[in-house]
Amino acid sequence: MSDIELTVKQLRELVAGPVFGPSDPGFEAETVTFNTTVNARPALVVGALDRQDVAAAVSFAAEQGFAVAVTSTGHGAVPGGMDGALVINTSRITEISVDPQARTVRVGAGNRWGEVVEACAPFGLMPPAGAAPHVGVVGYLLGGGLSPLGRALGFAADHVRALELVTADGTHRRVDADHHEDLFWALRGGGGGLGVVTAVEIGLSPVSSLYGGTVFYPGERAAEVLRAFRDWNDDRLPDAACGSLALQRLPDVPQLPEPLRGRFVVALRYAYPGDPAEGARLLAPMRAAAEVILDTVGELPLTAFGAIHNDPTAPMPVWERGDLLPALPDEAIEALLSAAGPEAADAPFLAELRRLGGALARAPRHANALDVRHAAYTLFAVAPPSGSGLFTTMAPWTLGAGLPTMRGVAPAARTPEAAARLAEIKDAWDPAGLLR
Ligand SMILES: Cc1cc2nc3c(=O)[nH]c(=O)nc-3n(C[C@H](O)[C@H](O)[C@H](O)COP(=O)(O)OP(=O)(O)OC[C@H]3O[C@@H](n4cnc5c(N)ncnc54)[C@H](O)[C@@H]3O)c2cc1C
Structure with missing residues (x-):
């Protein structure tokens, strides 16, 4: 029996x-990646069923000298x-329980946003979910989480009430505003690496109706649509009106509506959590900005929030980078x-501006590690694996760093104070650097 087979046998006990x-x-299915250029090469993987499994795996890794990845x-x-690490796959740790009176939901580390929204929607309550229903709750929350409803709701991390996690010493802990305040600060927006989260409790927002979808314009009208988008945003748009604009090189595939297939399009994604008539009134200037190829904006059940961005659901080999624009x-x-426009020779598949501001710019009730809140837009690009020159061209207008969940190969935007505090907290809780 090889060394690794022996190790696997010991952990099974x-x-x-x-x-x-x-x-x-x-083995390989346990560490599949959505970006298929990432080939995970873990030493071994444990499919944890509960917090006891997580604690046992973390202690075992420390004893045996493996790094831990999640x-x-x-x-x-x-x-x-994940290379060379003992990987803990948390996808089997699932639980969703909604408390409609307290307006909170408790979610296991293995749940995805779509399932959480399904559970909350019958109560007219909405969690701060991201654009794609298939993204995991915990990875998104640890990085801050920018929802398509972000201007209305704020960053997702601002809604986290408590987290449960196994820290590097193998102990399972509950962390909230009154317990382990340093971890509570760092886990909301600081990224990962401080413990293996087993469950989170999240505050919910009452959302009685959702008006949203996408307005598509031809790529040739990109310049005027972009300027109209900027002016529309600057024109005292209320916080509840949430928009992003994407320049998209779409493939010629039958999954897309016929007018979009194989075209370069400009896509305005819009979400208004409130009266649909008011949502339509606010959107009117953008509907008139240029001729429209397709307009899917209308009343949506909360559970159809994925239709605002319509992100791809199949893994692909890509290069990604994000940044922030003041x-x-x-x-x-x-x-x-x-x-990134229709004439650009190496335009990315997608170059997306999301309007920030509104509740995203306000400090949360309990401060967290997400402390760069003054930017007006995120810029995020998805390109072929060879990359894109977009961010070099855009450098005079960007901060050179992105939101933790939407930065791709860029560094995370943090003040020096926040970066130093995160490093101190990491040293205090994981002095041996066990957790990746
Ligand atoms: C199609 C798509 C759409 C997206 N849309 C948005 C969006 O609208 N807004 C936004 O902000 N982001 C968005 N993202 C980015 C997304 O939030 C991040 O990629 C996030 O890290 C995904 O988390 P996950 O748990 O699903 O992924 P995983 O790859 O499983 O986890 C990512 C990382 O999170 C950490 N992690 C995960 N679970 C745990 C745990 N239990 N304990 C400790 N650490 C853990 C680990 O470091 C892990 O490497 C999108 C990504 C994709 C692919």
């Missing part, structure tokens, strides 16, 4: 969930992140068009 070594069937859906996997002057629009 300690946990209830399955343990996979490289020669076991199912995966749930693989949507946020980064190159090298403003969007005409020169920045010109630069964006030159590198």
Whole structure:
């Protein structure tokens, strides 16, 4: 028996969930990644069933000298992140319980946003979910989480009431505003690496109706739509009106509506959690900005929130990067068009501006690690694996760093104070650097 087979056998004695070594069937499926350029090469994987499994696996890794990495859906996997590590797959740790009176939901580490929204919607309550129903709750929350309803609701991390996690010493802890305040601050927006989260409690917002969808314009009208989008945003748009604009090079595939297939389009994604008539009134200037190829904006059940962005659901090999823009002057629009517009030779598949501000710019009740809140827009691009020159062209107008969940290969935007505090907290809770 090889060393790794022996290690797998030893860990099987300690946990209830399955343990996979490289020669076991199912090993590769445990660490699939949404970005298929990331090839995970873990030493071994444990499919934890509960917090006891997580605690046993963390202690075992420390004793045996393995680093610990965590995966749930693989949507946020980064190159090298799992290589050589004992990987804890949390996707089997599922639970969703809604407390409609307290307006909170308790969610297990393995749940995805779509399931959580399904559970909350019957009560007219909405969690701060991201654009895609298939993204995992915990990875998104740890990085801050920017919802398509972000301007109305604020960052997702601002709604986290409590987290339960196993820290590097193998102890399961509950962390909230009154318990382990340093971890509570760091886990909301600081990224991962401070423990293996087993459950979270999240505050919910009453949302009686949702008006949303996408307005598509032809790529040739990108310049005027971009300027109209900037002016519309600047024109005292209320916080509840949430918009993003994407320049998209769409494939010619039957899954897309016929008018969009194989075209370069400009997509305005819009969400208004409130009276649909008011939502339509606020959107009117954008509907009139240029001729429209397709307009899907209308009343949506909360559970159809994925239809606002319509993100792809199949894994793909891609390069991703995100950044932040304090403003969007005409020169920045010109630069964006030159590198990502319909005439650009190497335009990314997607270059997306999301309008920030509103509740996203306000400090949360309990401060957290997400402390760069002054930017006006995020810029996020998805390109072929060879990358894109977009961010070099845009450098005069960007901060050079992105939101933790939407930065791709860029660094996370943090003040020096927040970065130093995060490093101190990491040293205090994981002095041996066990957790990736
Ligand atoms: C199609 C798509 C749409 C997206 N839309 C948005 C969006 O609208 N807004 C936004 O902000 N982001 C968005 N994202 C980014 C997404 O939030 C991040 O990729 C996030 O990291 C995914 O989390 P996950 O748990 O699904 O992924 P995973 O790859 O399973 O986890 C990512 C990382 O999170 C950490 N982690 C996960 N679970 C745990 C745990 N239990 N304990 C400790 N650490 C853990 C680990 O470091 C892990 O490497 C999107 C991503 C995709 C692919």
